[in-house]
Amino acid sequence: MQQARIGLIGLGTMGAALALNIADNGFPIAVWNRTTEVTRRFADAAGDLATRIVPTESLQDLVAAIARPRAIILMVPAGQAVDDQLQALAPLLEADDLVIDAGNADFHDTNRRDAADLPFRFLGMGVSGGEEGARHGPAIMGGGRAEDWDRVAPVMTAIAARADDGTLCAARMGDAGAGHFVKMVHNGIEYADMQMIAEVYGLMRDGLALESQAISDIFARWNEGTLSSYLIEISAKVTAARDPLTGQPMPDVILDRAGQKGTGRWTAIEAQHLAAPIPVIEAAVMARNVSARLEERRAGQDRFGAAPGPVALDADALERALIAGKILCYAQGFTMIARASEGFGWTLDLPGIARVWRAGCIIRSAMLNDMADALAQDPGRNLVLAPFFADLIEASLPALRQVVSQGIAAGHALPALASGLTWFDMMRTARGTANLIQAQRDFFGAHGFDRLDGADRHHGPWGQSA
Incomplete structure (x- = not known):
């Protein structure tokens, strides 16, 4: 049996594509899947790459096939499955061996595993780009x-995407769960970007x-300008596609219910812990949850009225609105990371991070080049205040x-775009209305407040007359 440079466990869609990418870049790889037949089918279908793939039928065989010190990538579902796999590997590996969790792990789990007394070394790694990215060049966010x-790094940088300027879209983000955290925020932005595009699609359709x-x-034209991005590109393709069964436009035969794997929800929850407002992402998560409530939505339409009405808008206005919404969303995401x-x-x-996201991942876009430049000029400045984006x-x-x-006004649901606009209006208002909230808090709970004049009194007179 030839010695592999690296191993991989889990030959689902992403795992299989990543293994082929590794082999395609010249690295012999040993693979194992819980179902042996899956491993055999994968090896049989590898074609010319089969000479660099070592299929194994047990964990013991996998470990034996990898050159010391070993490195093994886990591509298994997040959560308990990762812990189970680490436990199964524990008696087979040595102290210098390295296990890499490359799934969509909760970064808190990665922190916990990193701090645990594992009998081998451990690395968390976010991988973005879907099946195509995993096969031909993903964005990779390491943590550990x-x-x-x-x-x-020699393997990861070889298989990663490259931006147009040749820069690798793979880097270590920081210790422990940093890579999975950055990947989580990436996915939250992905939710929001998709939701805003869907809202604009709804305005055009309805x-x-x-x-x-x-x-x-229209999407194809937008993809030639400021909005040039993977998500706009595929939006043009999916709206042009025809259903092979009915001949109808493909979107018209798809049920209005969006799935999710939880990373957007994790982003929204963690933002609350960090006191980092990300209303566009939160609105996108909410919208997916509402989309799943089909029967309630149908009952709501029966009770309160039919579909939304016409609007007097043109494609140029929709494009500019989407540009603004995208900037506001990314500004919130980068502030959360900070x-x-x-x-x-x-x-x-x-x-x-902005440079890593420029290619390979789902949210890759031309705008990220300017975001990377703006963040390099002043990482502590909110992106909306950077001159280039402020002008835009x-x-x-x-x-x-x-x-x-x-x-x-016409009854269209625009949760993400509206949330972005409301957040921006709050961020550009030096004196808002939280003074009344603080007065209320002092009235019922004596919480106190800061005064504009700097005087020492920090409670109102209401307590004296109560």
Whole structure:
């Protein structure tokens, strides 16, 4: 049996694609799947790459097939399955062997595993890009000890995506769960980006009564400009596609219920712990949850009225609104990462993260080049205040305001776009209305407040007359 450079456990869609990518880049890889037949089928279908793939039928065989010190990638479902696999590997591995969890793990679990007394070394690693990215070049976000990342970096950088300027989209983010945290926020932004695109799609379909092909043409045109991105590109493709069974536009035969694997929800929950407002992502998570409540939504339409009405908007206004919404969403995501960097002591490299996201991952877009530059100039500045993006928001904001106001007036649900606009209006208001909330808190709970004039009295007079 030839000695493999690295091993991989779990030959599902992502695991199989990642294994082929590793083999394709010249690294012999040993693979194992809980179902032996899956391993055999994978090896049989590997074609010319089969000479670099070592199929194994047991964990013992897998471990024996890998050159010391061993490195094994786990591509198994997040949660208990990872803990079970680590436990199964424990008696088979040596102290210098390295296990890499490359699934969509909760970063808290990665922190726990990193701190546990495992009899081998451990690395958490976020991998983004779906099946295509895993096969041809994903974005990779490592988390763990620097020496462990350095050991596998030759493999990870070889298989990772490259941006247009040749920069690798793979890097160590920081210690322990840092890589999985950054991947989690990536997925939260992904939820929000998809939701905003879907809201604009709904305005074109229901508010402007455009056919699916016309919508596709608009998305394709947008993909040539500021909004150039993977998600806009595939939106053009899916709206142009036809159902082979009925001949109808493909989106028209798909049930209006969006699935999710939990990473967006984790992002929203963690943002609350960090006191990092991310309303666009939270709105996107809420929208997916509402989409699943089909019977209630149908009952709501029966009781309160039919579909939303027409709007007097054009494609240019929708494009500018989406540009503004995208900037606001990403600004919130990067601010959350900055808060986590402070809170967890990770020293996360914000411009470096933006560069990793420029290719290979689902949220890759041309705009990330300018975001990386803006964050490099001043990592502590909110992205909306960076001159390039401030100018872009000023130019796009009237359209976002028009789209949200007209859409809501006509009965269109625009949770993500509206949340972004509301957040921006709060962020540009030096004196808001929280003074009344603080007065109320002092009235019923004597919580006190800070005064504008700096005087010493920090309670109101209401307690004297109660």
